[in-house]
Structure formats: C-alpha cells, structure tokens
Amino acid sequence: MRLETILLSHARAHPGKTALVCGDERLTWADLGHRVRAVARGLLARGIGPGDRVVLYMSNRAEFVEAFFAIQAAGAIAVPVTTRLTPRELAWFRADSGAGLVICDAAAAGAARAELGPDVAMITAGGQAEGFAGFDTLRLPGDTPLPPVAVDRDEAAILYTSGTTGRPKGVVLTHANILVCHGYMNAVDWGIGGDDTYLVAAPMAHRAGMGRMINAMLLGGTLIVMTRFDPDDILAAIARERVTVMGLVPTMVRMMMPALDAAPERAASLRRLAVTGEAFPVPLKERLMALLPQLEIVSFFGMTEAGGVTGLMHREQVTHAASVGRPSPGVEVRIVAEDGRDVAPGEPGELLVRAGRPGAFTVMKGYFNRPEETAAAFTDGWFRTGDMARQDADGYLYIVDRKKDxxxxxxxxxxxxxxxxxxxxxxxxxxxxxxxxxxxxxxxxxxxxxxxxxxxxxxxxxxxxxxxxxxxxxxxxxxxxxxxxxxxxxxxxxxxxxxxxxxxxxxxxxxxxxx
The missing domain is CATH 3.30.300.30 (ANL, C-terminal domain)
Known part of the structure; x- marks a missing residue:
C-alpha cells in the first residue's frame, strides 16, 4: 500500500472538498490530485524514477506537499531537509543520499548552488530565481496514467538524524512505516480522521510538521499550512478555518500563551493537540487546559528510527506528568541491562523497541547505505534506542537519560x-x-x-x-x-x-x- 495511492483515492472520493490551504492558495482534493500527478510526470520526464532520491529544501508551502507525494507517485524517495540547516549542510545530505535533484526555495537558490556545485540539478519553488527552472516546469499536464511502481520499491523517505559521532545518518522509512504510524496508529489513538481540519506550524521538513501533514493527507482531512510561526497569525487561522487538530512542541506552546491569554476564544474549535519534543511542564499544561477546556492533549515519545513509541493520553497529562506514556498498541518494548537481560520493573536500563519486521510497521528499514551501522542498531530484531528508561508496574515508561550528549x-x-x-x-x-x-x-x-x-x-x-x-x-x-x-x-x-x-x-x- 503506497502513500500516493491513498491521496489520489481521496481526490476521487471527495473532489470538491478543500484539501490544502496555504496563504491565499486554496486547493480542493481534485486540484491537489491533479497537481501531484502533473509533478510526477515532470519528475519522470527529467529522468527521476523508481529508487531515485529527490531533496526537498523548502520552507512550508503548497509545493512541498505536491512534491512529497509526487515523488512517491514516480516511485522515487523524498529527502526532506529543513531550511534551518545551512546550504553547506544541504550539500552534505545531497551527496550522502546521492540525490539527482534538489527542489529548493527560490530565496536560497544562489547560496545552495554555491555549495552544491554546477552539476547538481535544481528546481526552485516560491518564485523565480535567475538561472534556475521554476516549480511550474515540473507540472506537466496530461491524461496518461502514471507507470505502476514495482512492489519491492517500498522506500518512501530518507530523514537525516545526527549521530553522537557528529556524522548524520539517513533513516530509510518505507511507505508502510509512514502509513502505519500516521494513517493508522495516530487515528486510532488520538481519535482523528477525515472530518478534521489540521494546522501545521512546524517545518514540514522536520518530523513534527511532517507528521501532521501526513495525518491530513492520509486521513482525507483539510490541511492548513502556516508559512511561518507567528502566534497571532496561527490563532487567526484557527478561528477562520475552524481548525480542530494541530501539533506543537512545548516551545511553541510557551510562545503562544500571551496571545491565548488575551483571546482564548480564537482557539475554541481546537479539540486535539499533539505535543512532542522536550518535556511538557505541568504548569504549562494546566494553563493551557484552563484556557481551552474543550482541548484534549496527547503527548508522545518517538524517534525518527522507531516512529511513535509511546503515548500519554489527555486524562494522564497531570496524573502521570513525568511519564512519556505507555507503549502504543502493537509496539513492544524491553528495558535491558548492559548484559542484555531484562531488568525488573522500576529499574533503569536501555530501551529497546520492536514492531514486527524492520520497515514493515513503525521501525525503520535501516540506515541508508550504512549496513554495519544498521546491523549494530538491532539485536535479534529489537531496535536499540540508546535511551535509558524505566517502566513501572502499570506499564508507564519514564526516560531517565536521553541519548548520549x-x-x-x-x-x-x-x-x-x-x-x-x-x-x-x-x-x-x-x-x-x-x-x-x-x-x-x-x-x-x-x-x-x-x-x-x-x-x-x-x-x-x-x-x-x-x-x-x-x-x-x-x-x-x-x-x-x-x-x-x-x-x-x-x-x-x-x-x-x-x-x-x-x-x-x-x-x-x-x-x-x-x-
């Protein structure tokens, strides 16, 4: 089951429903499906096909969503790189992934070219840049069906995560990895679906923003994309579009509190808030709950390599505030000592995670072009997180020490x-x-x-x-x-x-x- 086929099925099922809002641009599901197919044709015409990698070095914009799913439709692999990283870092990711094409914000094109060199193909989004082809050149009209993708081409994205050695590693996520986590587990655990309107304020090239983008696209909802993080603009969008679901990190919540304190009624439509990142302090949760009593908060512990590992539901946000929650349904965890034995409840040890065969459900397929590091990351099918944790008798997990450094x-x-x-x-x-x-x-x-x-x-x-x-x-x-x-x-x-x-x-x- 592939991501683009789900998006295109929503385009057929409810073509007139709003799929995507970004600034002044509003796309129906029919519009979005048409654009995804057109961009996929453009990629294929440029020689980008099954197994090829395409870097997305873009800020939040409609073209990011188009490109991400068009890359899948062409059978290729998306390599999102947040624009908060420098062009020098971009060049490293491009070289390591072997990407044949970089789709880049027009404003960053000159600096990116200086680091990438003259031989790397580039397309710009968000405006024209002299000497570069614009994103419109990728949109090739036509009615010819896209060629089918072989079933063994299951890689969807490579997300880079730094290692303790300082050398970034590319995490290979399959279509199944993304679908199971964001199209199934989130929907079941959080009670979200196609009737919801989702707002994404975090960078979509970062896993927090990408997760909410994919929730909306796989579940058939409506996605509101914020091009920058501004609390007043976000609250205005929530009120205008009747947003029901959004994802934030605690830092964003802190930054939004003055605007929420001044006018909490602007967020009256919100019913679900997904929070990840650093610890979510109890006083901050309590302030938010008091201002928005209709809002249910879910926080979760996840990793790029292992997907969503645990969830802490709304009713547990204060009663188990120090915990990252209990393992998500279908996710197995172990807490082990240095010698590999399982420790007793309450004792600390390394957190190991398993969810079936790597690449089949939530745990990554492996590290891109790093077979030795992939092998070292697994023990008998269990992914070694490197996090030290303990688990109480009721199954709640507590992270006692994060990954080294x-x-x-x-x-x-x-x-x-x-x-x-x-x-x-x-x-x-x-x-x-x-x-x-x-x-x-x-x-x-x-x-x-x-x-x-x-x-x-x-x-x-x-x-x-x-x-x-x-x-x-x-x-x-x-x-x-x-x-x-x-x-x-x-x-x-x-x-x-x-x-x-x-x-x-x-x-x-x-x-x-x-x-």
Whole structure:
C-alpha cells in the first residue's frame, strides 16, 4: 500500500472538498490530485524514477506537499531537509543520499548552488530565481496514467538524524512505516480522521510538521499550512478555518500563551493537540487546559528510527506528568541491562523497541547505505534506542537519560559532538565540551565550554557566528564559557557531568526548566 495511492483515492472520493490551504492558495482534493500527478510526470520526464532520491529544501508551502507525494507517485524517495540547516549542510545530505535533484526555495537558490556545485540539478519553488527552472516546469499536464511502481520499491523517505559521532545518518522509512504510524496508529489513538481540519506550524521538513501533514493527507482531512510561526497569525487561522487538530512542541506552546491569554476564544474549535519534543511542564499544561477546556492533549515519545513509541493520553497529562506514556498498541518494548537481560520493573536500563519486521510497521528499514551501522542498531530484531528508561508496574515508561550528549531545543535534536567539531575548527580552542542548560522559552539552550591554551581563544561572538555559518542556526551556542582545563577521567575522557553544575552557577540558572 503506497502513500500516493491513498491521496489520489481521496481526490476521487471527495473532489470538491478543500484539501490544502496555504496563504491565499486554496486547493480542493481534485486540484491537489491533479497537481501531484502533473509533478510526477515532470519528475519522470527529467529522468527521476523508481529508487531515485529527490531533496526537498523548502520552507512550508503548497509545493512541498505536491512534491512529497509526487515523488512517491514516480516511485522515487523524498529527502526532506529543513531550511534551518545551512546550504553547506544541504550539500552534505545531497551527496550522502546521492540525490539527482534538489527542489529548493527560490530565496536560497544562489547560496545552495554555491555549495552544491554546477552539476547538481535544481528546481526552485516560491518564485523565480535567475538561472534556475521554476516549480511550474515540473507540472506537466496530461491524461496518461502514471507507470505502476514495482512492489519491492517500498522506500518512501530518507530523514537525516545526527549521530553522537557528529556524522548524520539517513533513516530509510518505507511507505508502510509512514502509513502505519500516521494513517493508522495516530487515528486510532488520538481519535482523528477525515472530518478534521489540521494546522501545521512546524517545518514540514522536520518530523513534527511532517507528521501532521501526513495525518491530513492520509486521513482525507483539510490541511492548513502556516508559512511561518507567528502566534497571532496561527490563532487567526484557527478561528477562520475552524481548525480542530494541530501539533506543537512545548516551545511553541510557551510562545503562544500571551496571545491565548488575551483571546482564548480564537482557539475554541481546537479539540486535539499533539505535543512532542522536550518535556511538557505541568504548569504549562494546566494553563493551557484552563484556557481551552474543550482541548484534549496527547503527548508522545518517538524517534525518527522507531516512529511513535509511546503515548500519554489527555486524562494522564497531570496524573502521570513525568511519564512519556505507555507503549502504543502493537509496539513492544524491553528495558535491558548492559548484559542484555531484562531488568525488573522500576529499574533503569536501555530501551529497546520492536514492531514486527524492520520497515514493515513503525521501525525503520535501516540506515541508508550504512549496513554495519544498521546491523549494530538491532539485536535479534529489537531496535536499540540508546535511551535509558524505566517502566513501572502499570506499564508507564519514564526516560531517565536521553541519548548520549543530545540537547533538545525548541523541539529540535542537537547532538553536541557536531557542535564540538565545528567549534574545534577555530584557532585557540584546545578542546570544547557542549552541554545543554534549561531555557525558559526553548526548553534547553546550547552552552559551549572551551578549554583554553597559550593562544588567545575566540571571543563568544566569533564562536557563535562561526557556528551560524557552518551548521543550522538552532545549533549555535547561546552561551560560551572558558576554562583553563576541562575535567577528565583517568582515560582522558571529558566529564560533562562535572562541567554542568559550575556552568549553571556561572550562568545563574537552576536545574529545573521554567514552565
């Protein structure tokens, strides 16, 4: 079962229903189905076919939805890359995936070309850019049926996730992975469907925004796409379009609270809110529930590699606030010690996840072109998450330690190794440790602690600007601190747990994130 066939069946079943609203553009399901088929023809005409990869380096816009499903209709594989990443990072993803085409925002085309080089095919969306073909050139009209895709071409997307080594890995998700998670499990667990109107405010190239986009498209609802995150604009869209379902990360909720406090009636149509990312503080939940008593909140713990693992339902948001919920139906979990044995209830260990054969249900097919790393990620069919967790007698899971060196800021995962490698390029840096500290808006903020030597180290502004130019802006440090020597163990490994208390004291912070 393929994603594009579901979208096209909705186009046939209710052609006059509104499918997509983005700014001033409103598309019916018939319009959207026509565009998806037309873009698929354009891709095939350009030599993009089964198994080929296409990078989507686009901000939220209607063309993203068209392109994502047209790529599937052509039998190819989508490689979404958020525009919050730099063109330099884009070039790495393009090279690693071997993508033959990049569809890029027109505003970023020049910078992207400089990094991609002259030989990479590019199409621009959201306007014309001199020297580039526009998205309209992909829309080839015609009535000829699209060629069928072989049943063994089951890969739908490659989503990149950084590793603790700093080298991003491409997670291969199949049509089944996406369908089971967003077209079935979300629908059953959250009580959402084709009668709902979905609003997406997070980047659709990021898994949080992509999930809500796919919910709407697979369930036959109406999708409202916000081109930027602005609380007043979002509340106006909710009121105007009678939005019923949306997804946010806690940072977005914090940023929306002043506007909600001023006029909660603008969100009166909302009935479901899906929240993921960093921890959702109880005081923030309680404020939201008091303002919008009709709203039911569901939070979930998921991973790019494993899909949705657990869910915490509305009735449990306060009673089990510290938990990430219980395993989703059909998802098996184990908590194991270092020797692989299952630990007793309440004891911490590594979280392992299984949902049938990899690629068949919610767990990824594997890492793209990395057979050794794929093999290392699984033990007897169980995916090793790297997260330390415990499970109580009632089945509720609690994450006690995240993946090594990962920081979650504004719902985005930041692996400290990547930031450390970038800062280490600067002269005057003997060594550097990157840690996360509480932040009142983003949940966590990045702190770089630099070990200095005989040469003068770079000043904080230089460190931040260097990171901004080399990696995604959300990964740059908010604070830069300096030490004569970083604490190490007997083997020379930097002890971040000893760095954190002094950093918190120097920055005047507590260990508890603000609500």
């Amino acid at each position: 990962m920081i979650v800021s504004g719902g985005f995962n930041i692996y400290s190794k990547e930031v450390e490698l970038t800062i280490g390029e600067l002269p005057g840096v003997v060594d550097v440790a990157v840690i996360g500290v509480p932040d009142p808006v983003f949940g966590e903020a990045v702190v770089a602690v630099i070990e200095t030597g005989p040469a003068a180290p770079p000043d904080p502004a230089a460190v931040i600007e260097h990171c901004r130019s080399r990696i995604g802006g959300y990964k740059k440090p908010k604070h830069v601190l300096y030490r004569d020597r970083l604490p190490r163990n007997a083997t020379g490994k930097v002890l971040k747990r000893e760095i954190l208390p002094a950093a918190l004291a120097e920055l005047g912070l507590t260990t508890e994130p603000a609500p």
